[in-house]
Amino acid sequence: MSFDLWVLLVERGWGFALLRGATVTLAVGLLGMLAGIIVAVPLALLRWRRLPIFSQAVDGYSILVRGVPGLLVIYLLFFGSIEWVQRLATAFGYQNSADDAYPFVIGVVAIAAISCAYSIEVFRGALEAVPVGLLEAAKSLALPNHVTFFRVTLPIALRLALGGLNNVWQMTIKDTSLVSVVGMQELMRSAAIAAGITRSPLLFYCAAAGMFFALTAISQTLFSHTERFFNRGFSRG
Amino acid sequence: MELDLVTYAVPFLLVGAKITLLISVFGVALGLPFGIALAVIRASKHRMLSRSADIYCAVFRGTPMLVQIFVIYYGLGQLSAIRSNPVIWWIVGDSLHAAILAVVLNTGAYTAEIFRTALLSLPRGLIEASQACGLSVWSTFRHVRFPLAVRQALPAYSSEVAIIVKESSLASTITVLEITGYAKRLMSETFAIMDIFIITSAFYLMMNVISLTSLKLIERKLSFDK
Numbered sequence: 001m002s003f004d005l006w007v008l009l010v011e012r013g014w015g016f017a018l019l020r021g022a023t024v025t026l027a028v029g030l031l032g033m034l035a036g037i038i039v040a041v042p043l044a045l046l047r048w049r050r051l052p053i054f055s056q057a058v059d060g061y062s063i064l065v066r067g068v069p070g071l072l073v074i075y076l077l078f079f080g081s082i083e084w085v086q087r088l089a090t091a092f093g094y095q096n097s098a099d100d101a102y103p104f105v106i107g108v109v110a111i112a113a114i115s116c117a118y119s120i121e122v123f124r125g126a127l128e129a130v131p132v133g134l135l136e137a138a139k140s141l142a143l144p145n146h147v148t149f150f151r152v153t154l155p156i157a158l159r160l161a162l163g164g165l166n167n168v169w170q171m172t173i174k175d176t177s178l179v180s181v182v183g184m185q186e187l188m189r190s191a192a193i194a195a196g197i198t199r200s201p202l203l204f205y206c207a208a209a210g211m212f213f214a215l216t217a218i219s220q221t222l223f224s225h226t227e228r229f230f231n232r233g234f235s236r237g
Numbered sequence: 238m239e240l241d242l243v244t245y246a247v248p249f250l251l252v253g254a255k256i257t258l259l260i261s262v263f264g265v266a267l268g269l270p271f272g273i274a275l276a277v278i279r280a281s282k283h284r285m286l287s288r289s290a291d292i293y294c295a296v297f298r299g300t301p302m303l304v305q306i307f308v309i310y311y312g313l314g315q316l317s318a319i320r321s322n323p324v325i326w327w328i329v330g331d332s333l334h335a336a337i338l339a340v341v342l343n344t345g346a347y348t349a350e351i352f353r354t355a356l357l358s359l360p361r362g363l364i365e366a367s368q369a370c371g372l373s374v375w376s377t378f379r380h381v382r383f384p385l386a387v388r389q390a391l392p393a394y395s396s397e398v399a400i401i402v403k404e405s406s407l408a409s410t411i412t413v414l415e416i417t418g419y420a421k422r423l424m425s426e427t428f429a430i431m432d433i434f435i436i437t438s439a440f441y442l443m444m445n446v447i448s449l450t451s452l453k454l455i456e457r458k459l460s461f462d463k
Contacts, residue, residue: 067399067445068438069406071417080430170299177301181410188303195311202312209300209308216299 005203014194014204021190022211028104028186029173029215032111036172037165040116044123058120065117070110070175077110078103078182107179107186115172122164126157159230166223173215187211239432246423246436253419254440256333260405260415261444264340265398271341272348277378279353290349297346302404306339310411336408344401351397355389356382388459395452399445416440 009015043061046054065073085102130153138148180188191208195201278290297305313319313329320326328334359382367377409418420437424430 064438064442067403068441069403069417071406071409072420072434072437072441075417075421075424076430076434079424080434174301177303180303188301188307191304192307200315202308202315205304205308205312209296209304212301212304213296213299217295220299 009207012198014198015207017190017194018187018204018207018211021185021187021208022215024104024185025173025176025187025212026215028107028111028179028184029169029176031108032176033115033169033172035108035112036115036119036168039112040119040123043116044120044127047120047124048127062117062120065114066121070114070178071181073114074110074178074182077106077113081106103179103182103184107176107182107184110179111172111176114175115168118168118171119165122161122168123157125164126161127153129160130156162223162227162230166220166227169219169223170216173219174212177212242427242429242432243436245427246433249419249423250416250437250440253414253416254444256408256413256415257402257405257444260333260337260340260408260413261398261402261448263337264344264401264405267337267341268344268348268401269394271345273352275345275349276352276356279349280356294346294349297343298350302339302343302407303410305343306336306407306411309339309342310335332411332413333408336405336411336413339407340401340405343404344397347397347400348394351390351393352386355386355393358389359385388456388461391452391456391459395449395456398448398452402441402444402448 043058047058049055082102085106134152134156135148138152143151176186177188180186180192183189187208191204195204198204275290275294279287279294281287309329310332319329328338363381363385364377367381372380405415406417408415409421412418414422416437420433423433427433
């Protein structure tokens with residue numbers, strides 16, 4: 001058995017295929033999360049300021065995406081975009097490169113769309129949790145609005161958002177596995193291909209599970225260190 | 238959106254909704270007691286037991302459910318010991334049963350986390366008081382700790398129920414035709430991607446609204462200040 005393992009994972013190179021898949025998973029997760037946060041912060045601000053129509057639109061988006069399965073969002077983005085992306089690429093003569101990059105780009109967009117909806121809620125909650133007294137103190141010092149925002153509200157809100165962002169990240173890294181369903185070559189897809197060719201699904205899916213577990217465990221420790229760093233000087237609880 | 242499309246898609250999605258509902262109901266009915274049992278084991282003083290329950294929860298919370306469902310459905314079938322055992326094979330060999338098993342195992346880990354924090358948050362004095370009254374460990378749990386913990390856990394558990402409804406969509410990856418499975422089929426059949434998405438999300442949102450409102454009602458019924 002251990003001999004078989006060595007042959008399968010190292011000599012036939014499936015272990016490296018899985019590792020390559022894991023890096024793609026990590027890349028998609030990080031890029032999706034980053035893009036999600038970049039979009040989520042202004043949207044959360046709109047929601048927080050209760051700007052009449054925008055606020056409802058943001059709410060609607062967030063409720064919709066958080067209410068339906070991630071798989072469905074991925075299907076929408078993939079099947080919904082494949083036609084015009086191809087038309088666009090053919091028109092500009094990039095047929096081949098579009099075929100290669102397409103799953104990755106849409107995968108990142110899909111993951112970003114999902115994580116963004118959750119991040120909006122996290123940032124909104126954090127902005128609302130900033131103590132009113134601090135804002136009143138800033139006002140009594142006659143600080144201009146933008147100074148209050150960038151020097152008082154935002155730093156405190158970001159610190160409060162860290163715990164929630166950790167949850168969103170854990171969810172995002174797990175959600176990347178869903179993109180495998182539409183053919184992106186990440187960890188889960190590599191495991192499925194290896195399982196299909198070698199006819200040992202148990203081994204390869206367990207290996208994929210182990211790699212996902214390593215990813216989440218490592219990021220969990222990183223996050224708790226960061227949280228401890230930013231919470232120094234604050235009493236716990 | 239044409240009316241034709243709606244009248245064409247809705248009957249299919251209703252059939253799918255039945256399966257989604259089936260998976261979710263089993264997920265709650267089996268996953269809730271399983272999760273509570275896990276939470277109690279994790280809080281127990283028996284080191285070995287609580288340790289292994291901790292590991293179980295960490296593994297199931299740390300890996301995607303897609304991997305879990307594939308390990309159960311594709312992976313376990315590889316072992317001849319499982320194929321030859323009729324009871325286990327009845328569960329693992331059928332795609333619907335495997336999906337339900339995956340949902341139960343997955344939600345159990347999350348439910349255990351919810352109930353563990355609820356059990357930990359109980360005031361120490363109440364438990365000491367019940368011990369001082371001479372209640373046995375079981376009576377303390379049955380009459381003091383559990384009823385209080387349920388009230389603590391319910392808000393978090395209601396979002397877990399919404400997650401179960403969403404996670405049941407992964408059954409479509411192992412050929413179970415529930416809402417998402419039918420949605421994918423309809424998308425590739427009609428090419429009306431956006432329209433099908435909107436109809437399908439309406440189904441999911443409706444299910445979530447129903448489950449969240451019913452849990453809110455239970456919450457209100459259990460709360461002290463009526």
